[in-house]
Amino acid sequence: MIVNFHKVNLKKKYPLQISRGTHYKSQNLFIELIKDGITAWGESAPGKTEGASNADEVEKSLLKLIETDIDSLSIYETHQRSKELNIPPCAYAAIDIALWDWKAKKAGLPLSSLLGFPTPSIPTSITVGINPPEIIKERVEIILSNPQIKALKIKLGSPDGIEHDKLIYSQVLESIKKSNISIRVDANGGWSLDEAKVMMKWLAERKAEYIEQPLIEGEEDKLKYLFESRPLPIFIDESCRFSEDVARHYEYVDGVNLKLMKCGGITEALRILNVAKSHNLKTMIGCMSESSVSISAGASISGIIDYVDLDSHYNLDPDPSEGAKMIDGITMNSNKPGHGSKLKIEYYA
Ligand SMILES: [Mg+2]
Numbered sequence: 001m002i003v004n005f006h007k008v009n010l011k012k013k014y015p016l017q018i019s020r021g022t023h024y025k026s027q028n029l030f031i032e033l034i035k036d037g038i039t040a041w042g043e044s045a046p047g048k049t050e051g052a053s054n055a056d057e058v059e060k061s062l063l064k065l066i067e068t069d070i071d072s073l074s075i076y077e078t079h080q081r082s083k084e085l086n087i088p089p090c091a092y093a094a095i096d097i098a099l100w101d102w103k104a105k106k107a108g109l110p111l112s113s114l115l116g117f118p119t120p121s122i123p124t125s126i127t128v129g130i131n132p133p134e135i136i137k138e139r140v141e142i143i144l145s146n147p148q149i150k151a152l153k154i155k156l157g158s159p160d161g162i163e164h165d166k167l168i169y170s171q172v173l174e175s176i177k178k179s180n181i182s183i184r185v186d187a188n189g190g191w192s193l194d195e196a197k198v199m200m201k202w203l204a205e206r207k208a209e210y211i212e213q214p215l216i217e218g219e220e221d222k223l224k225y226l227f228e229s230r231p232l233p234i235f236i237d238e239s240c241r242f243s244e245d246v247a248r249h250y251e252y253v254d255g256v257n258l259k260l261m262k263c264g265g266i267t268e269a270l271r272i273l274n275v276a277k278s279h280n281l282k283t284m285i286g287c288m289s290e291s292s293v294s295i296s297a298g299a300s301i302s303g304i305i306d307y308v309d310l311d312s313h314y315n316l317d318p319d320p321s322e323g324a325k326m327i328d329g330i331t332m333n334s335n336k337p338g339h340g341s342k343l344k345i346e347y348y349a
Pocket residue numbers: 186188212213237238257286
């Protein structure tokens with residue numbers, strides 16, 4: 001098995017501000033895994049909260065894993081070893097995605113077919129960051145100029161407080177009033193318990209479908225006070241990294257948002273889905289600053305997921321990889337064997 005690393009700088013069309021800060025650009029690490037004449041692709045979008053803050057750290061930790069001779073291991077065993085070696089999830093995701101891509105290519109099947117999953121059918125939401133209302137107006141107009149778009153995810157939890165959140169959201173409502181679009185809200189843990197109670201009631205009266213991560217990661221013990229008389233379904237994202245977090249918090253949430261970079265790839269994502277479904281929770285798949293490679297891996301499992309937020313590649317200028325496309329508002333992977341995406345050759349480093 002040969003593993004080549006390619007570090008690629010990604011630039012966003014529109015910077016994304018959330019409650020914790022603003023993202024303009026990133027450097028992702030792509031993995032080209034070659035074995036038995038088959039080339040497979042994986043991608044890591046580094047993130048401090050996902051264990052590795054840059055592409056160099058990702059590379060270093062993956063070299064540590066590869067040095068242990070993972071060639072003879074199954075995907076399950078490789079995942080176990082990555083846990084034993086404390087490989088950051090955002091780094092391991094790249095290997096895991098490449099291993100599943102390889103396995104599906106070897107079988108001559110799209111990854112979704114190999115897993116026995118239906119093709120994706122849920123339109124993706126498009127994320128709107130925290131901004132002054134005039135920028136929100138501009139952004140939503142641009143998004144809605146694509147008639148395929150069926151849902152928006154509005155980032156709230158503004159550092160300027162819930163009055164600013166109300167201004168943002170009111171502008172969104174004004175901008176979408178002639179369209180038939182769904183709106184979801186993600187507070188990224190930007191509210192206190194009292195603020196969350198106020199905002200959830202206010203949003204429930206104004207078309208919001210659900211609220212994601214109302215309280216900051218680490219304050220999960222307060223979720224029960226929010227859950228008991230909730231006017232909107234509650235999803236957790238930052239509070240749910242691995243399948244064991246689902247088992248820990250299922251009583252006081254309606255659903256969980258999984259991300260390949262947060263959990264470490266497809267293998268753990270499948271576990272999260274199994275545990276969530278066994279507790280009758282709704283499921284969502286989101287993304288970090290990912291290009292088509294990792295988005296395609298996500299799309300390969302999105303056919304069994306209730307809500308889809310696979311949109312980061314649409315905001316890249318340009319997307320260095322190819323394969324994931326929007327079809328009728330749905331983020332689809334190509335139906336080639338594997339997850340269907342690869343790094344474009346001009347970005348090989
Ligand atoms: Mg989120």
